[in-house]
Amino acid sequence: MSRWHHDRLPAETSRLLVLAATALARRGVEHPRQHLFLAVSPPFGEYPGCGTLLVSRDPFDEATLNRLIDHCERMKFRLVVTPRGGSWKELISALDGDLGSYIARSQLDLSPPTDDRPFFFCMLRPGTILLPPGFTDPHEIFGLYLPVISLHLLNLGMALMAIVGTLVVFWWLPRLGLSRRRCGAGIVYFVAIGVGYMLVEIGVMQRLSVFLGHPTYGIGVGLTVLLVSTGVGSLVTGWLAGGGMIRIRWVRLALLVLIVLIVLIATSITPLCLRFEGESTAVRCWLAAVLLVPLGLVMGVPFAAGMRRAGQSASAPLPLFYAANAAASVFGSTLAMLLSLSWGISASLLGGGVGYCVAWLMVPRLAEDA
Known part of the structure; x- marks a missing residue:
C-alpha cells in the first residue's frame, strides 16, 4: 500500500500504519511492528516522497528483511518503520507500547477507519475544524x-x-x-x-x-x-x-x-x-x-x-x-x-x-x- 508521505505532517502514512497495526492486533498479534515494513521514496520535484507499507501475516524473517533493505538502499528509499527500527522514532515507540495514547495526542484524527466511518482521508477532528493544526503545505490545505x-x-x-x-x-x-x-x-x-x-x-x-x-x-x-x-x-x-x-x-x-x-x-x-x-x-x-x-x-x-x-x-x-x-x-x-x-x-x-x-x-x- 502506497500513500504520500510529508515529513512535517505525515498524515496518510500515519493513519495507514495505525490501521495496519490495529488490524494485526485484532488478529491476536502481540508485536505488530514485526509484521510491518514502511519505506519512503525520495521527493520528486514538487511532490513529496511516497511511502510504501508492506504488511505480513507472519513476522518478517531475516532473509526477507535483508532483501527488502538491500532493495531500499539501491533505490535510495528511507527506512521509516521496520522490525529492526527506522527513522520514525515516535511511531515506533507507539507501536511497541501504547498506540492509543499516540492516536489521542495527535493533532489529526489517526484512528483506524471502520465500516461505520470508512473515510480514510477525513483526518480533521470535529473540534479543530475552525482551528486547523497549522497547515502550510498546499497538499495539506487542499487535501x-x-x-x-x-x-x-x-x-x-x-x-x-x-x-x-x-x-x-x-x-x-x-x-x-x-x-x-x-x-x-x-x-x-x-x-x-x-x-x-x-x-x-x-x-x-x-x-x-x-x-x-x-x-x-x-x-x-x-x-x-x-x-x-x-x-x-x-x-x-x-x-x-x-x-x-x-x-x-x-x-x-x-x-x-x-x-x-x-x-x-x-x-x-x-x-x-x-x-x-x-x-x-x-x-x-x-x-x-x-x-x-x-x-x-x-x-x-x-x-x-x-x-x-x-x-x-x-x-x-x-x-x-x-x-x-x-x-x-x-x-x-x-x-x-x-x-x-x-x-x-x-x-x-x-x-x-x-x-x-x-x-x-x-x-x-x-x-x-x-
Whole structure:
C-alpha cells in the first residue's frame, strides 16, 4: 500500500500504519511492528516522497528483511518503520507500547477507519475544524482541510437560509390571514420528516457502498429501493385513508414503527454486512433490497398522512408545508455527510430517528390544526 508521505505532517502514512497495526492486533498479534515494513521514496520535484507499507501475516524473517533493505538502499528509499527500527522514532515507540495514547495526542484524527466511518482521508477532528493544526503545505490545505471546511460552510449556509426563510415566513403569515400557532406545528412536522428522511437515505447509501463494494452500487440499490418503496408506501397510505383523514393513532404508530426500524438498522447493519460480505455482488444487492423495502414502505407514510391531515383544513398552507419539507431535505443532505464524517454513518441514521421522533411529537398538534 502506497500513500504520500510529508515529513512535517505525515498524515496518510500515519493513519495507514495505525490501521495496519490495529488490524494485526485484532488478529491476536502481540508485536505488530514485526509484521510491518514502511519505506519512503525520495521527493520528486514538487511532490513529496511516497511511502510504501508492506504488511505480513507472519513476522518478517531475516532473509526477507535483508532483501527488502538491500532493495531500499539501491533505490535510495528511507527506512521509516521496520522490525529492526527506522527513522520514525515516535511511531515506533507507539507501536511497541501504547498506540492509543499516540492516536489521542495527535493533532489529526489517526484512528483506524471502520465500516461505520470508512473515510480514510477525513483526518480533521470535529473540534479543530475552525482551528486547523497549522497547515502550510498546499497538499495539506487542499487535501485535508478545504474539503472538510467546505462541507461545514455549506451546511452552515443551508442552516442559515433555513432559519432566515422560516423567520420571514412566520413574519408574513398574519398578512396572509394565517395563524402562526396553527401553522407552526405543520412546519415543524414537515421539516422534521424532511431532515429525517435524508439522514436515513444518505446513511443507508453510504453503508451500502462499503457492503456492495462500490459507491455506484450503494447509490443505485439504496436510492432506487428507497424511492420506489417510499412511493408505494405513500400510495398505500392514500388508499387506506380513502376520502378521509388517517386516524392520529395510526400515524403515530407508523412513526413509532419507523423509529424502531431505524434504530435496528443503525445498530445491526454492520454485523449483518459482515455476515454476508462473502456473497456474490448480485446476492448482496438482493439482500440489501430485502432489508430496505420494509423501511421504505413505512418511510412513505408520514408525508402522505401529514398532507392528508393538513389538507382537511381549508386554510392550511399546503404549499408552505411542501416548501418546508423540500428545504429541510436539502439541509438534511449536507447534515448527513457532516454527521457521517464526524461520528460515523450510524450517527446519521440515528439522527434521522431523532427527526422522526420530533414528527411523532407534532402529530397531535397537526391534528388539532386540521
